[in-house]
Amino acid sequence: MKNKLNSLFIAGALVFSAQTAIAEEVVNVLNWSDYIDEQVNEDFTAATGIKVVYDVFDSNEVLEAKLLAGGSGYDVVVPSSSFLARQIQAGVFQKLDKSKLSNIGNMWSDIEDQVAQFGPLNDYSVNYMWGTTGIGYNEGMINERMENAPTSSLAMVFDPDVVSKFADCGVHLLNAPTEIIPAALAYLGEDPRSTDSDVIAKAEAVLTAVRPHIQKFHSSQYIDALANGDICLVVGWSGDIFMAQYAAWDAENGVEIVYSIPEEGALMWFDQLAVPKDAPNAENAHKYINWIMDPEQIATATNYVWYANGNLASQPLLDEELLNDPAVYPTPEVMAGLYISPTYDARSQRVITRTWTKVTTGQ
Amino acid sequence: MFFMLPFIFVLKISLAEPIMAIPPYTALLEWGDSLLPSIRASLESYLFLFSDSLYIKAYLSSLKIAIISTILTLIIGYSIAYSVAKAPTRWRGVLLMLVILPFWTSFLIRVYAWIGILKTEGLLNLALMSIGIIDKPLIIMNTDLAVYIGIVYSYLPFMILPLYANLEKMDMSLLEAAADLGCRPFKTFWTVTIPLSIPGILAGCFLVFIPVMGEFVIPDLLGGTKTLMIGKVLWTEFFYNRDWPVASAVAIILLALLVVPIMLYQKSQEKAIS
Numbered sequence: 001m002k003n004k005l006n007s008l009f010i011a012g013a014l015v016f017s018a019q020t021a022i023a024e025e026v027v028n029v030l031n032w033s034d035y036i037d038e039q040v041n042e043d044f045t046a047a048t049g050i051k052v053v054y055d056v057f058d059s060n061e062v063l064e065a066k067l068l069a070g071g072s073g074y075d076v077v078v079p080s081s082s083f084l085a086r087q088i089q090a091g092v093f094q095k096l097d098k099s100k101l102s103n104i105g106n107m108w109s110d111i112e113d114q115v116a117q118f119g120p121l122n123d124y125s126v127n128y129m130w131g132t133t134g135i136g137y138n139e140g141m142i143n144e145r146m147e148n149a150p151t152s153s154l155a156m157v158f159d160p161d162v163v164s165k166f167a168d169c170g171v172h173l174l175n176a177p178t179e180i181i182p183a184a185l186a187y188l189g190e191d192p193r194s195t196d197s198d199v200i201a202k203a204e205a206v207l208t209a210v211r212p213h214i215q216k217f218h219s220s221q222y223i224d225a226l227a228n229g230d231i232c233l234v235v236g237w238s239g240d241i242f243m244a245q246y247a248a249w250d251a252e253n254g255v256e257i258v259y260s261i262p263e264e265g266a267l268m269w270f271d272q273l274a275v276p277k278d279a280p281n282a283e284n285a286h287k288y289i290n291w292i293m294d295p296e297q298i299a300t301a302t303n304y305v306w307y308a309n310g311n312l313a314s315q316p317l318l319d320e321e322l323l324n325d326p327a328v329y330p331t332p333e334v335m336a337g338l339y340i341s342p343t344y345d346a347r348s349q350r351v352i353t354r355t356w357t358k359v360t361t362g363q
Numbered sequence: 364m365f366f367m368l369p370f371i372f373v374l375k376i377s378l379a380e381p382i383m384a385i386p387p388y389t390a391l392l393e394w395g396d397s398l399l400p401s402i403r404a405s406l407e408s409y410l411f412l413f414s415d416s417l418y419i420k421a422y423l424s425s426l427k428i429a430i431i432s433t434i435l436t437l438i439i440g441y442s443i444a445y446s447v448a449k450a451p452t453r454w455r456g457v458l459l460m461l462v463i464l465p466f467w468t469s470f471l472i473r474v475y476a477w478i479g480i481l482k483t484e485g486l487l488n489l490a491l492m493s494i495g496i497i498d499k500p501l502i503i504m505n506t507d508l509a510v511y512i513g514i515v516y517s518y519l520p521f522m523i524l525p526l527y528a529n530l531e532k533m534d535m536s537l538l539e540a541a542a543d544l545g546c547r548p549f550k551t552f553w554t555v556t557i558p559l560s561i562p563g564i565l566a567g568c569f570l571v572f573i574p575v576m577g578e579f580v581i582p583d584l585l586g587g588t589k590t591l592m593i594g595k596v597l598w599t600e601f602f603y604n605r606d607w608p609v610a611s612a613v614a615i616i617l618l619a620l621l622v623v624p625i626m627l628y629q630k631s632q633e634k635a636i637s
Contacts, residue, residue, distance in 0.1 A: 070385040090385060349603070350606070353599055360589070361589055
C-alpha cells in the first residue's frame with residue numbers, strides 16, 4: 001500500500017513538473033565564451049520571469065555549421081558581422097521587429113554605419129560588442145630579447161628578422177585564416193580586403209617565411225599561455241588579450257601583458273545579436289535583445305569583459321579607465337585606419353582555406 | 364542498420380553540390396513537373412580529393428600516426444596485460460581496476476592534464492630541471508611526440524583489456540610443459556605465449572588503430588599545427604569551407620580504407636572460431 005501511495009505521489013509530481021515546464025518561459029541564447037557578466041542574465045530572469053538558457057561557442061565556423069544544419073533551437077545567437085552577412089543571404093535569420101525594441105535609440109550610429117558596409121545587417125541584428133584583432137605581448141620577455149622592438153607594427157610577427165628573436169619564448173597566431181591573411185596583406189601595404197587569389201598568394205609568402213618561428217595557430221589557448229608566461233607574442237582578439245592581462249595581474253606572477261593596435265591598420269569586427277528564422281521563442285528573443293540594449297545592462301557586461309560595445313548611451317556608465325583606453329575605444333585617427341573583413345564567397349573561401357593549410361602544415 | 368543509416372546519409376551528401384542555404388548542399392532527388400524524381404548526383408567532390416595532393420598526404424600521415432601509435436600501445440599494453448595476468452589472483456582485480464580507473468574522468472580532462480604535464484613550464488620540465496637532468500626545458504608540447512603520448516595514454520585500456528582477457532585464460536600447463544622440455548623462458552614467450560595470444564593482439568590493435576585513424580581531439584589539443592591528420596582536414600572542409608559534400612567524400616573514403624582491415628579481422632575471427 002505504501003508503495004502504491006509512493007508511486008502515485010511520484011506520478012503526480014511528474015505531471016505537476018511537466019506542467020510547470022510548459023508554462024515556464026525561456027529564451028535560448030548562444031553567445032561566445034567568456035562574453036557576459038552572468039548578473040545580466042540573472043537580472044533579466046528576475047525582471048521578466050523568462051529563464052535564460054545560456055550556451056557558449058568559440059568560433060564563428062562552429063556557429064555557422066549549427067545554423068546551416070537548421071533547427072538549432074536557439075532564439076538569440078551572436079555571429080560576427082562578416083559571417084552574419086552571408087548567413088542572412090542563406091536565409092538563416094529573421095528581420096528584427098524594431099517596434100518591440102524600445103531601447104534601439106541607445107545604439108551608436110557610428111557602429112551601425114560600419115556594420116552597414118557588410119549589407120542589410122541593421123535590419124536583422126543589433127551590435128553586442130566589437131573589437132579589433134591586434135598584437136598582444138609580454139613586455140618583459142620582448143624587451144629582454146630585443147631593444148626598441150617595433151611593438152606597434154605588424155613587423156613584430158611578419159618580419160622574419162624580428163619574429164625570429166621571439167621564437168624561443170613562444171609566438172601564437174589566431175587559427176583564423178580570415179583574420180590573419182588580411183593582416184599579412186595590410187603589413188605588405190596591399191588591400192587587406194582583397195579576395196583575389198594572386199594577392200592572397202603574396203600573404204602566403206609572408207606567412208611561409210615566418211612559419212618556422214610560430215609555435216602554434218590557435219584561437220583560445222593564448223589567453224592562458226600569455227597570462228602564464230608560456231608564450232610572449234600573439235596576434236589575437238583585443239578583449240582576449242585584456243583578459244590575459246587581467247589574469248596575470250590577478251595572479252601577481254610578474255607578467256605584464258600589453259595590447260597594441262598595429263599602425264598598418266587592424267581588422268575590426270562586430271558581434272551582432274540576431275534571431276534565427278526558426279527560433280522557438282522569437283518573442284522572448286526580442287525581449288532579451290531589448291534588455292541587452294539597456295545602457296545599464298550592456299555597461300555591466302562591458303565593464304566585465306573589456307570589449308567595447310555599440311551602445312552610445314552606455315558610455316557614461318563605463319569604467320573611466322576602460323572608456324579612455326585607446327586600445328578598447330580607439331581614437332578617431334586610429335579608427336580611420338581600421339578595416340573590416342571581406343565576405344568571402346565559396347571560391348575565394350576555398351583559396352583562403354587552402355592557403356592556410358599550406359602555411360600551417362607545410363602541405 | 365545502425366551502421367548503414369548514417370553511412371547512407373553521408374554518402375548522399377557526398378554526391379551533392381555545396382550551396383549557401385539550409386542545409387548547405389543541393390538535394391539529390393528533385394521532384395520536377397514529371398511524376399518521376401530526377402536524380403542529380405555529382406562525383407565532383409571525389410574527383411576534387413584526387414586533384415589536390417593534400418588529401419592523400421593527410422590519409423598517409425594519419426595512417427603513419429595510427430600504425431606507430433598502435434605498435435607503441437601494443438608494446439606497453441602487452442607488458443601491462445601480461446604482468447596483470449601473471450599477478451596473484453587476489454591482486455588482479457585491483458590492478459585491473461587501476462587500468463580502468465582513469466575512464467571515470469572525462470576524456471577531455473585527461474588530455475588537458477597532459478597539456479599541464481608536457482608544456483614548457485609544465486610538471487615534467489620542472490621536475491627534470493629541479494633534479495638537474497636537463498637545464499633547458501624540453502619542447503614536447505605541440506609536437507608529434509605529444510600526439511603519440513596522448514594517443515598511447517588514451518587508448519591504452521582498449522589494448523590492455525582484450526589482451527588481459529586472452530592472457531588470463533591461457534593454459535599455464537603449456538608453459539610448464541615447455542619449461543620441462545628445456546625451453547628457455549624467453550623462447551617460450553616467443554613460441555608459445557605470443558602465438559596463443561594473437562586473437563587478443565588483433566582485437567586490441569583494431570580497437571586502437573581504427574579510432575586513431577580518424578582522431579581529431581588529441582592532435583588538435585596536443586599537436587602542433589604541422590600535425591596533419593585526416594580528422595583535421597575533414598574539420599576544415601566542414602567548418603571553414605562549409606563544403607559538406609567534400610567533407611562527406613573525405614569521410615566515405617576514410618571508411619572505405621578502414622573497411623579493408625575490418626574485413627580481414629572478421630575473416631581471421633571466423634577462422635579462429637572454426
